[in-house]
Structures are given as C-alpha cells and as structure tokens.
Amino acid sequence: MKQLLVFVLFSSLFCWLMFSPIYKHVLVIRQALLQQEADYMLEIGASGRFGYIDGAMVAESRERLARHGFDPSRLEYEVTSANGEEATVASSPLRRGTGIRLRIAYPYENLLRIDRLIGLEPPSEDARIAGGGMKMSEYVPLSD
Template identity: 70%
Template sequence: MKQILVFLLFSGMFCWLMFSPVYKHVLVLRQALLQQEADYLLEVGASGRYGYIDEALIAESMARLEESGFEPDKLEYEVGSASGAEAGNASMPLARGEGIKLIIRYPYDGLLNIDRLIGIEPDDDAFLSASGMKMSEYVP
C-alpha cells in the first residue's frame, strides 16, 4: 500500500516537473503579447494624429490579439487620462502633454491548474495585465 502511495505522489510530482515549465512559458508569452499590444496601442493613440484610444482602436487590438490565440470576449480594456478627462472620445482628443493611461486584462484561463498536483490552489479570479502611460502628442 505504501508503494502505491509513493508511486502516486512521485508520478504527480514528476508530471508537475515535466509540464509546469511549459505552462509557465505560455504564461510568460501571453504576458509579453499583452504588454506589446498595450505599448503599440498607446503609441498609436497618443500620436499626433489621434490623441485618444476609442472603441475602433480597441476592436482592432482585440482582432490582433485574437490572431495570437486570445479570446476577445475575455479581454478587458481600461482607458483613462492623467487628468481624469475622457481619453476614449474621438471628438475631444487629449491635448499635447496630457497622459493617456491604458490597462489590458486577461484571465489566466486555467494555466495554473497543473500546480494543483503539488498542492497549490490557483486563484480562479486572477488576471494577467499589461499597462502603460504615454503623453499625447496631439496638437489641435
């Protein structure tokens, strides 16, 4: 009986040691893709042409992230400005020097479930997030 128990414990530990780095790699890759998209969206939104990040830019961002394997309905975007003004209004772009803030969130989506093999309970409500702030370059 002890040998069966030891076998089960070792097999669980062995599976975790074999596959956990793969899942962590996927997690790091998703985080990098989110941060890259946040940086790109801020670069475009804060450019001299826009001065805002509206729903059309967010929809394009969701389409790009969907190509990378993200589910668009699970992505959450939060756009704001350093002064509290609305940063998503195309009819009132932020003037030059005003900060545009962006946060993109995406759930872990069960990537950490393999940690249950060694007794670590993952938080089901946890999110990956990428954020940034860039000064607007829009001149009216």
C-alpha cells in the same frame, strides 16, 4: 500498499515537473503579448495624429490578440487620462502633455491548475494578467 502510494506521489510530482514549465511559458508569453499590445496602442493613440484610444482601435486590438489565441470577449480594456478627461472620444482628443493610461487584462484560464499537484493554490477565477502603461499625448490642434 507503500509501493502504490510511492507510485502515485512520484507520478504526480513527475507530471508537475514535466508540464509546469510549459504552462509557465504560456503565461509569460501571454503577459508579454498583452504588454506589447498596450505599448503599441499607446504609441498610436498618443501620437500627434490621434490623441485618444477609441472603440475602433480597441476592436482592432482584440482582433490582433485573437490571432495569438486570446478569446476577444474575455479581454478587458481600461482607457483613462491623467487629468480625468475622456480618453476614448475621437471628437475631443487629449491635448499635448496629457497622459493616456491603458490597461489590458485577461484571465489566467486555469493555466496554473497543475500547481495543485505539489500543494500550491492557483490564482482565483477573477484574477487577471495584465499589460499597460501611460504615454503623454502629442496631439496639437491645427487651429485654436
């Protein structure tokens, strides 16, 4: 009986030691991809040509992230401005010096469930990894 118990405990620890780094690596890569996408969108959206991040830009971002294995329907985008103005309307871009904030979130999707083998509780179902930031708009209207 002791041998069976030792085998079960050892095998669960062995599984965790083998597979945990892989899942952690996937988690780190996903977070890095989210941050890279947020940086890219902020660079484009805050440029002198746009001054906003609209629905079309978000749709293109969803497509880019879907190519990396993300489920587009589970991606959450939050676009705001530093002064409270609407940052998603193409007809009224944010003027130069106004901050555009972007946050892209995605659920963990049970990536850390294997940690239960060693007694660690995985994140809750509604917990999310995210990437984001803020960039000042560079948009200057041609005529006032």
